[in-house]
Amino acid sequence: MDNIQVFMRIRPLSEDEYRRDRSTESAVRILADNVVSIPSQRSENFAFDFVGDESCSQAEVFESVGKRAVEQCMQGYNGTIFAYGQTGSGKTFTMQGASDEFTGPDDELRGLIPRCFEYLFTRIAEEEARTNGRVKYLCRASYIEIYNETIYDLLDPLTRTCAMREDIKRGVFIDNVTEETVQHPNEAYDVFMRGTTNRHVSATSMNRESSRSHSVLMLVIQSLTQMDSELTEVRESRFNLVDLAGSERQKLANTSGMRLKEAANINKSLSTLGNVINSLVDIGNGRSRHVNYRDSKLTFLLRDSLGGNSVTFIIANVSPAICNDIETASTLRFAQRAKMIRNKAIVNQDMQGNIINSATLRKYLIFISTHQAANETNDNPQIVEVLIFALCYRRKAQGKKKGVE
Ligand SMILES: Nc1ncnc2c1ncn2[C@@H]1O[C@H](COP(=O)(O)OP(=O)(O)OP(=O)(O)O)[C@@H](O)[C@H]1O
Numbered sequence: 001m002d003n004i005q006v007f008m009r010i011r012p013l014s015e016d017e018y019r020r021d022r023s024t025e026s027a028v029r030i031l032a033d034n035v036v037s038i039p040s041q042r043s044e045n046f047a048f049d050f051v052g053d054e055s056c057s058q059a060e061v062f063e064s065v066g067k068r069a070v071e072q073c074m075q076g077y078n079g080t081i082f083a084y085g086q087t088g089s090g091k092t093f094t095m096q097g098a099s100d101e102f103t104g105p106d107d108e109l110r111g112l113i114p115r116c117f118e119y120l121f122t123r124i125a126e127e128e129a130r131t132n133g134r135v136k137y138l139c140r141a142s143y144i145e146i147y148n149e150t151i152y153d154l155l156d157p158l159t160r161t162c163a164m165r166e167d168i169k170r171g172v173f174i175d176n177v178t179e180e181t182v183q184h185p186n187e188a189y190d191v192f193m194r195g196t197t198n199r200h201v202s203a204t205s206m207n208r209e210s211s212r213s214h215s216v217l218m219l220v221i222q223s224l225t226q227m228d229s230e231l232t233e234v235r236e237s238r239f240n241l242v243d244l245a246g247s248e249r250q251k252l253a254n255t256s257g258m259r260l261k262e263a264a265n266i267n268k269s270l271s272t273l274g275n276v277i278n279s280l281v282d283i284g285n286g287r288s289r290h291v292n293y294r295d296s297k298l299t300f301l302l303r304d305s306l307g308g309n310s311v312t313f314i315i316a317n318v319s320p321a322i323c324n325d326i327e328t329a330s331t332l333r334f335a336q337r338a339k340m341i342r343n344k345a346i347v348n349q350d351m352q353g354n355i356i357n358s359a360t361l362r363k364y365l366i367f368i369s370t371h372q373a374a375n376e377t378n379d380n381p382q383i384v385e386v387l388i389f390a391l392c393y394r395r396k397a398q399g400k401k402k403g404v405e
Contacts, residue, residue: 004312006339007065008036008332009052010320011090017321026054026320027328040322041329046336054320058108061094062115065313069239070120072311073221074127076235076347080242080305081112084334085317086327087211087246094315095243100196113192113217113241117185120221131225138222140179141188143195145202146269146297147213148261152202153177154195154215159202164301172303179220192217214269214298217241224352232352240305244298245270247334248327272296273306274334280307280341311345314338 010028029037034051050064069079083091098109105118124137143154152159155178166172182188219239224232247270272295279289293303304310316335318328
């Protein structure tokens with residue numbers, strides 16, 4: 001069980017904020033050991049896993065968050081990175097980069113998404129070479145937006161709407177969403193840029209800003225390991241990169257029509273996210289609570305990322321301006337609570353092929369009986385591997401009995 005990891009990032013003061021504050025003083029004080037406070041607000045301190053000040057580079061964020069998330073996904077764990085914060089706090093800058101144009105790996109201002117693509121495919125090439133092709137990776141990408149509690153497929157030029165479904169094997173998934181195979185960082189980046197363009201086009205045609213919707217780029221990373229001529233071990237992880245809508249409280253007063261619906265839906269999904277986090281924190285403290293994941297599309301889709309099977313990182317983006325101190329304090333309170341959630345990430349592993357004829361299974365059975373005879377404990381990593389294998393075998397056999405492939 002691992003806690004959700006929280007990285008807090010303060011962006012530089014903007015010119016507009018400087019004009020309003022008439023000062024360069026930061027509202028956020030960084031104390032020792034990743035602890036911060038906001039002196040103009042209550043005198044509480046906030047502790048995070050990492051704190052990046054105004055000079056924190058895109059490369060540093062990647063090293064602390066992106067690289068670790070990719071490494072976990074390469075091993076078969078699900079991973080999620082959320083960017084949370086008020087409008088204009090730097091979520092898109094952190095996730096995507098400084099501009100809509102990606103100018104290649106030398107672009108220092110490129111964000112987590114392109115850096116994760118580059119690192120993922122570099123690591124895949126390394127692993128495939130290291131294992132002489134015994135391990136092969138397959139990646140698929142999809143990209144969606146949640147706006148007004150409706151899911152839009154950003155890889156469909158018409159940004160078709162999609163429904164969410166749930167089944168025992170796949171968990172929660174988006175039905176009929178476009179998934180594209182990607183084999184190179186540039187292909188993945190092309191998918192991302194096409195989705196971003198469709199997002200802007202649909203936002204313009206609907207007269208709204210993209211900061212009013214949540215976007216989720218989803219990668220499915222599959223590794224296929226040839227165990228013997230009969231058998232392949234399959235690991236599959238989902239990697240979600242999430243840019244949330246601005247978290248500031250939407251003003252409902254003097255708002256009507258589409259804007260009222262929009263504001264109410266942003267409030268609803270972010271407050272559901274807050275409620276889910278509160279319930280999970282209560283559960284962690286031994287209280288019994290129902291977690292209302294289904295109350296919004298966002299929390300239902302990302303159920304595994306919050307208290308479930310995922311290694312999750314939250315990047316809490318804040319402005320340093322005194323005029324934004326209330327919103328900054330609210331972001332930090334949210335992040336502090338989220339940090340208390342404990343997830344249970346497991347390697348998503350299965351077997352394909354004819355397990356009965358497998359030489360690996362025979363080898364493992366002999367291995368187990370030898371070690372049992374020698375009365376060895378389960379601390380031996382090879383025995384643990386055998387037990388995982390045996391579990392997959394049992395699941396497969398049970399599936400066959402019920403007529404499920
Ligand atoms: N760390 C940073 N260094 C330099 N500039 C930054 C940084 N973070 C954000 N900015 C700049 O601040 C502005 C707002 O950032 P950004 O668009 O990423 O905010 P956002 O939280 O995604 O807003 P929205 O909710 O509207 O999507 C942009 O001009 C961006 O380039």
